[in-house]
Amino acid sequence: MPHPVSKAQRYAPAAAATASEAAHQVRTSLRGLLLYFLPFPLLIGAIAALVAGNVASTLVLGGSFAAYMLAATIARRGFKLEAEYQRRKIARAPKTPFKTVAALFTAVTTGVLAWLGADYGVLASIMMAAATFLGFALSYGLDPRRDKAGGISLGVTVDEIIEAVDAAEIRIKSIEQARRAIRNPDYSQRLERITSQARQIITTIEEDPTRLSRARKFLKVYLDGTEKVAQGYAKSQNNQQGTTTNLDTDFNRVLDSIEQTFQEQQTKLLENNNFDLDVQIAVLEQQLKREGVF
Structure with missing residues (x-):
């Protein structure tokens, strides 16, 4: 133990x-x-x-x-x-x-x-x-006038990186909006951890843009799925019947999967372990489909 x-x-x-x-x-x-x-x-x-x-x-x-x-x-x-x-x-x-x-x-x-x-x-x-x-x-001071290119290398452009990061930030802010509407403090804290971890991944992409191709699908499944379940759970609280035990159980299980998959695969993403990463992403994607997220 x-x-x-x-x-x-x-x-x-x-x-x-x-x-x-x-x-x-x-x-x-x-x-x-x-x-x-x-x-x-x-x-x-x-x-x-x-x-x-x-x-x-x-x-x-x-x-x-x-x-x-x-x-x-x-x-x-x-x-x-x-x-x-x-x-x-x-x-x-x-x-x-x-x-x-x-x-x-x-x-x-x-x-x-x-x-x-x-x-x-x-x-x-x-x-x-x-x-x-x-x-x-x-x-x-006055306004910055030059784009920050970071460590851009061959095979990836500044526009691709910025587009991916901007899209991820939009989803993160949507998750944060849902988190503020969720009254369960445990779920709120877990979503806060998830958005923080997502920003860490964004930082690693900015530090090494060659990771974008490996992280793109991971960020899409991870953030899209989290955004949809978080927004759905937040909206269910405003319904007359509110949340149910089954809904809480499903939401808790999905959060478990998202957190666990992210934590286990963050290191593998940095280590260029594409095979294990793709397997874990596929497993998470299948579970999100079973929960009706996709």
Whole structure:
């Protein structure tokens, strides 16, 4: 009988990956929040000008506040795309330079505010706008402009890798959405482990793109099957009759198979053991078909 400690260590890599992913999401969600708070004195000034009957000042201050808030929203979109770009080893550069657009918006707004709101001269206002753009660029950086090709070799292209990774990420996010809707804490934790393990496989593909051909079918069966059973189970909770004992048993059995197959074959995938991997995939696929997933 295996020692309890070995069982506890079984999911250590997945747990670490989950914690890292959570930390990454927290950092991304917090970045740039200050940009929303800095313009609030302008809103107060606009309200005061409105009370005083100064229409021109109200429009300048209120318009500047709105422009700064829009720039902050654009910047946050850029931060999110950049974080995803940095997280991946192979990625396309963002098509739209949101951070650069936000920097320009902020700079122009500052220049106009200095000119119309604080009565600075045109040259001084332009210098303030330029200083604002430079300050934004130094604080937050500008958008990445080059694709990350990683260790691409002959026989596989950047587009193939990115297409496979993007498709896998869509399925993972769908599984995570279903996981949040599932009220059973044990099932929720197991699905969290599964998505974490899936991201580990994606990382190994990015580290060595030649693994894509071996991992493609594995990811398809693994993620498609998990997505369908997770979404189906989550929807069954909203039915009037709810889940049944048979449904819980079937769902539990499918999760067992998915976890076990993935854990056993992850090492074989890295070791180029194609035969054992294909056998295990075929076994899992047959079970998913019996459960009505495919």
